[in-house]
Amino acid sequence: MTDRLITHLRHVDLAVPDLARQRDFFTGAWGLTAEHGDTGISFLAAEGSPEQYVVRLRRAAEKRIDLIAFGAATPADVDALALGLATAGVPLVGEPGALRTPGGGYGFRFFDNEGRTVEISADVAVRDHRRIEEGESVPVRLSHVVVNSADPEGTVAFYRRHLGFRLSDTLVHPRMGEMMWFLRINSWHHSMAVARGPHPSLHHASFELRGLDEYMRGTGRLLRAGVEKIWGPGRHLAGNNTFSYFLDPHGNTVEYTTELEHVDEDTWHPHLYDFSRPEVSDQWGTANAMNEFVAARSFNDPDAGLFTAPPV
Template identity: 35%
Template sequence: MNLLGISYIGLDVPDPAVWAEFATSVVGLMPAPNPPKAAPDEARFFKADERQWRVAVYGAEHPGLRYVGFDVGSPEAFERWLTHLDSTGVEFGHGAAADCEARGVRDLVVLRDPSGVRVELCWGPTVDGGFVSPVGVPRFVSGELGFGHVVILAPDLEASMDFYRRVLGMKLSDYVVIGPGMSVQFLRCTPRHHSVALAALGPAPGLHHVAFEVGDIDQVGFALERATRAGHAITASLGRHKNDRMLSFYLRSPAGFEVEIGCDGRLVDDRTWVVNEFTGGDEWGHHGLTAEALARSVAAQ
């Protein structure tokens, strides 16, 4: 019984209008023409494929990850997940009709991870047709891989790993040890190398970054050009990760947390995959991506 990747992401930002401009003119997301009807008035929704929406932003004093939703695929799978959640002893709640309408799904349940992140499992997302990027991005990689990934700072790594592995059934792809008691653990639920990464860097919870995968290196380059021209801080230069092979760069979003835009993410075959510890930095580039920079990024939010 597997989750089918990230279905949607909700972000808290100080100024939704400013973040909306960033989302459309730099990242290349499309304003959702038919957003969920029960959502708050200040919320902004964005498309990245044929789904009604993939990313939502909400006005909030403290920026971060408001929620992350995962697809389970069908009503039958949803019922199996309910039985499984009962067996784990984890606390969860059933989404009300208004919650489901606000997400554009048929049904959902709500959990909290040990860092306080709201996690939703859902089925029946709304599909409303074509995606047309305002800046010409042909596509974002999603489909059977789910939509992108999130990197969460987890003060209690052991409890967080138990939640995402035992409760949500994710698998460890690999990990990076940064220093004493400091590491990043990469977790998958589809062939995508990771949908969630848990970073143990200290006592503060938070969101380090959200990642968007595009189709090829030219689209990464175009995004880097748009970000540079718009004056956004490039927090990690163009480079290739050693573990998931993503060719990407990082930039600071207007909310303070970072965004990664990349391509060529590694796909995992469960039959042959070996969990590895990776050391020695990335293959090349990504200058600025250090443990200290990770901590500063969250402290600045």
């Protein structure tokens, strides 16, 4: 396994046909803030996060994941990661250099094993952010991103070998075998997870709220607004975090969560959790049952952007 030079998750970038509708959803009911924008593109920040933005939206003919972005500590670490990937034959979109997105910085992009575009950057300017107050049910930060994979074993191996991700836990099923792998890049239980699916796509993007009360208030606000709920509210066993899953206007699953577990990396040993046991999916027993309907919605549409870098 490579040395872990990635420090954290920065943002997830989505392309959608109806940019205005998607932006209105994320800045309205969902609670993000539009910080920057240009014709055909919007950068959305979380009020509690030092990241310049946690979601980037771009108008496009087909919906896709434009990229998933991670941070590194220094430009030297960015260069080391780029060199290691190139030496291993991983296709780079471009060599490391100055970024022209909000906050600047130094970074590069590459394609992972299934063709998703991934960005790694350092020296991005810190955004002026604030403490989220008690009762304020807006996202504090982007918690994690989960992707569907037609080759999940290969995808997990790619991120562990080339990027230093570590395995926290795995969900298994008595008939279907291993189904979801939780990967960490710091002490958070997971910043990324890989789910077995019929095709590469976004499974869900998760946003952390201040605490349980804020999480429930946010969940209630979305329900009152008529946003379609897929699953929740409940609390997972793997990661010990709460969950409420909703659909955005383009059919992507987005999650409100809180209290994601911090692990002691010196002593942690990955678990195999049998998610046919109801308490594994939901410790509380308050969520609707995980069934074929929930699973099918999380499969999403096949990603239209594989091995094609976004234009910006």
